Amino acid sequence: MGKAKDKSGPLARRPDNSAFKQQRLPAWSPILTANTVLPFFYLLALICMLLGVWLLLTVQSTQEIKLDYTELGNCDQCFQLRKNVSYAAQTCSCKVEFSIDRAFKGDVFFYYGLKNFHQNLRRYMDSRDDEQTLGRKTKLKNPSSYCEPFAKDVEGVPIAPCGAVANSMFNDSFTLTYHPSRSRTIPVPLLRKGLTWYTDKNVKFRNPKTDNLTLAAAFEGTRQPLYWQKPVYDLDPHDPTNSGFINEDLIIWMREAAFPNFKKLYGILNRADASFTKGLPKGNYTIDISYNFPVQYFQGRKEVVLTTLTWFGGQNYFLPIAYLVTSSLILLMAVVLTLAWWKFGKDGKNMKE
């Protein structure tokens, strides 16, 4: 019987004697042996511990102050006022005082925070029109149906920006003052620009093309959202690069938070000012709040956060502590495995047939 491959004859349908078809492909067959697994575990335990310690030291160098001002001090009156919808147009302001024991060295970031506000609700997140905020003229006057019922007002005039996300924009404003002594007050300047992602400010959000018209004229034929006090082109009257859809507060609000308790950037300390080149000095501070955003409808809370940052981010102790805990767990596992191997498997004594 010949072994030659021919197209006819008794061996015509024989499969190829190739490595692929005969399942003889060259391969790497690793197995879990003690001299790979055990050093690996010990090494990982060491790495995790070093990471945990390093991160802990990094996070400890940050400083943070959180103030829940929903009903704090004379903000309580504003809170009561905002319970009634008919007073929505009335302004209300209150003052909150706090003091810093240790100076905040370096850049200081000012956030406003909300609790129990679900920006991650599915219908809420769908209620926006990204084409409109991209500045497409076709969509400016014809917003997407996802924005319903916030797409057109009662007279049928289209709303810009449409949708529930833009409509519920946070509208409290804050002014920070420093009191170095009882009589003196120094206003703390906050940079209100440079707060957003580059791609958000320059790519995702664009104003409709003006073609030598004013911004207000570009938005001709649209109306502001129902809950707003000012139209979108007036959000920053002093700076046209911060008005319209590219207003930084609007962009920051439109980037929905993942969880019901979140904070969003409001301002960065302007260290060009002579008194604050090194950061925030210690002493007493007050925040004047223009209290507009009502939170009692969803049992929410409002807060203000002042923090310094590191390369690792804000003051969040979870990851360093998690790494330390993981490192001890891995070490424990490694010890257990070493004992098991020593007693049962050393030199392959458990591998007898």
Place this chain on the structure above:
Amino acid sequence: NARRKMCPEAAEKPTVIKARAGLLWLQKTQTVQDENVNGEYGLIINGHSLAYALQKDLKLELLRTACMCQTVICCRVTPLQKAQVVELVKKYKQTVTLAIGDGANDVSMIRAAHIGVGISGQEGMQAVLSSDFSFAQFRYLQRLLLVHGRWSYIRMCKFLRYFFYKNFTYTLIHFWYAFFSGFSAQSVYDDWFLTMYNMVYTAVPVLALGLFDQDVNDRWSLQYPQLYSPGQLNKFFSKKVFVRCVMRSCYTSLVLFFIPWAAMHDTVRDDGKDIANYQSFALLLQTSLMIVMSAQMFFLTYYWTAINQFFLWGSLAAYIAITFTFLSNGLFFMFPTSFFFIGTARNCLNQPNVWLTVFLTCLLCTLPVVAYRFLLIQLYPMITDKVRYKAQKEGLPTPSPYRPPPRRISTRRSSYAFSHSQGYGDLVTSRKFLRLKSRPSLFGQKDSPVVENQPQVYRTITEEVEDSQS
């Protein structure tokens, strides 16, 4: 009678255990238990006697007696009786039956058994046409069972376990997110990831696993037939294994959701800008899920061919490429409402705290699996682990010792030799015409004598009822 002699203590009436088995305990089964015998016996029964033995009142008796024997030979039986014997075993023993035959008279038996194997050649193609597997020589049955059948079982079980695991994890994460999103069915991933995950990112590595994986190579499989027993005992995939897989998915999904949640919900980027937003969180979860699943595949695969490597690393590379493409400016300008995750990859994945979170989740998901497997190998090694250990130490199996010149069992010995009158019986038993020159092996490989036609001296195999016909 004979049964009483073989097993004196057994009860007179066979005990038939009625039970329920099957996926949801819907099937009703009746089982006759195996009994201990005091010695090794064989049973020879011919067609005429079998006609009486297969009657209603005697068939259980036949079954019990036959199962107490090492081998049963039924000679001069009709095709219908062959099928009836197979069906008797199928009904009263919860085992898998295999029938092998080469002639048209074996067709009913082949079809009655769970697995039918047809031999093509001497007697035509009828057996082949009605069988599940077919090959040319009876001796290939050894390779079919011990090599290909075993590999197929292992590959199928691994494939299923991994498939359920990756999908349960992927879905359970949404369950945990529901508690934070007001139960509004908000998906926690990018829509494109939802589509691509099962179709592109995790489809091909698991396919490669199911096609190429081997725990030991074919020579070791033939050397150690005991490797076949985990398959018979349903060790690698059963209801218990499935529940364990679901539990593991639960744990993985908890780690994959809550570690990023705790690390991200109250922090920001290093320049103060937002990172706790929905899109960054989604991207973080997607990335850690992909990395954890790839790591699991890494530890699950025993046999890394170039194809497995390419598919696994290629899937990760495809994920990265597709993510950056779909989150780029160009696609956003073309379809703003579909690609609204624009900019997220560039702004989220350049933060060290994101990667530190990914690293931690990966450790917490994969290390327990590795530790558990290692511990099992040390404390309760299975036959698979022992053979793999030996294979790693020794390379290829040592050839078995030299045997005296082989007696070839000719394939020509098929049923017609016995179906004629008795005159041929003496001729056959004198073994005069069985001695033939050995043919060169088909593929020119010098296989160990184990693979060639040898009556193999087997080590203990768990009991398998197999009718050998002649």
